[in-house]
Amino acid sequence: MTLLLLLLLQSPHARLEGRVPPAALPGLDSLIEQAVAESLPTEPLVQKALEGGAKGIPVPRLVNGVRHGLVQLRDARAIVSRATPARASLDGDVAAVAAALARGLDPALIERLLSAAPPPEPAPGEPPGPVLHAAADLVAHGFPADSAAELLRAAQQQGLHGTRLLDVAVAASHELQREGGRTPVEALARVRAMLPNVPVAAPPHPRTVTRRAGRGS
Amino acid sequence: MTVIDPRLQEALDGERDPAALPAELREAYARLTAAAALLRDPPATSVADRVMAEIRREAPARRPANWLLRPVTFRLRPVWTLAVAAAVAAVVFLPFRESATPGAEEGVAQFVGHFPGARSVEVVGSFNDWQRGALALRDEDHDGIWHGAVVLPAGQHEYMFVVDGERWVADPLAGRYVDDGFGAGQQNALLIVRP
Numbered sequence: 001m002t003l004l005l006l007l008l009l010q011s012p013h014a015r016l017e018g019r020v021p022p023a024a025l026p027g028l029d030s031l032i033e034q035a036v037a038e039s040l041p042t043e044p045l046v047q048k049a050l051e052g053g054a055k056g057i058p059v060p061r062l063v064n065g066v067r068h069g070l071v072q073l074r075d076a077r078a079i080v081s082r083a084t085p086a087r088a089s090l091d092g093d094v095a096a097v098a099a100a101l102a103r104g105l106d107p108a109l110i111e112r113l114l115s116a117a118p119p120p121e122p123a124p125g126e127p128p129g130p131v132l133h134a135a136a137d138l139v140a141h142g143f144p145a146d147s148a149a150e151l152l153r154a155a156q157q158q159g160l161h162g163t164r165l166l167d168v169a170v171a172a173s174h175e176l177q178r179e180g181g182r183t184p185v186e187a188l189a190r191v192r193a194m195l196p197n198v199p200v201a202a203p204p205h206p207r208t209v210t211r212r213a214g215r216g217s
Numbered sequence: 218m219t220v221i222d223p224r225l226q227e228a229l230d231g232e233r234d235p236a237a238l239p240a241e242l243r244e245a246y247a248r249l250t251a252a253a254a255l256l257r258d259p260p261a262t263s264v265a266d267r268v269m270a271e272i273r274r275e276a277p278a279r280r281p282a283n284w285l286l287r288p289v290t291f292r293l294r295p296v297w298t299l300a301v302a303a304a305v306a307a308v309v310f311l312p313f314r315e316s317a318t319p320g321a322e323e324g325v326a327q328f329v330g331h332f333p334g335a336r337s338v339e340v341v342g343s344f345n346d347w348q349r350g351a352l353a354l355r356d357e358d359h360d361g362i363w364h365g366a367v368v369l370p371a372g373q374h375e376y377m378f379v380v381d382g383e384r385w386v387a388d389p390l391a392g393r394y395v396d397d398g399f400g401a402g403q404q405n406a407l408l409i410v411r412p
Contacts, residue, residue, distance in 0.1 A: 053347070102396060129372065166411075
């Protein structure tokens, strides 16, 4: 109980104090208060401020970076509200959509992906993060946004959900890089034909040996 | 109140020889001096001591168990109480776990970077509140390939490598990147941890 109380008492201001330049604190406090007043999640803003402090970003750019984060959260909530009007927007959903916006995903595409809830998946309440990241991965690899959304929707209809959707994006990029070359349209068609049996993506760094990690190690 | 005989009083005060008292006063004198002696010298073991000794007496075999079960009272200043609570909270609640075995909602994040000649490489990111010094990579064979792995909560994490304590580098092998939003076009690496 004491621990819980202690954590609850740790305000964003307390977390930022000593981690960002003192001159940035009033501006950051104000932005976080705005987020609270608008019922937006504050953790992404706190993280952005901590990141700026750690990187030694000058105060004006640091505050602007957090302000930009607040704008993205507002946009994200608007997208979530339009896409899923029947349910209240969750902080996690808003943060995931804001992250997708930060990755450069088109707002209209995000809205389409969120509103598309083909049976039987995603299950109600399934976090939108994986499907948005999968779409962002596909777009980043040069696939047309509309085709990427269609492929992901097809994958969902075939029962893939959560991080398995990331495997769809990985499979598509592998098809694109296959020797002999495939066009994006051919690669997407090939992956669509595989569904739902796309291979599980291998860990990105197979050389690494897992070890026990320690704070400050 | 009974008035004491002046001769008896003088004898008790040491001003008269008790042997010179009349017989009835000598008897009273003897009773009073005996009573005074009892009051002056308390018994070696009081009733209270004997009762407490009985209460404390325990079978030898039960003593260790009772020691473990016996309530202990600590007296701490409030500032120390908060410090202890903060330390316990840090151990229990921080997402960084000193374990290579992930839980149901966790996964192993692996980091590899090629930094020949670097003296140190660490990973700083949203999973450790962008705190420096939390996750150092290792290069045991000095081939310039630094690596490390850590258990993290499933989900999205942004991070950077910090080389030699001053150079911030986005992981070239991350595959996913996101603009850091500070206006200089710098990108953070993006990691998605699978449960």
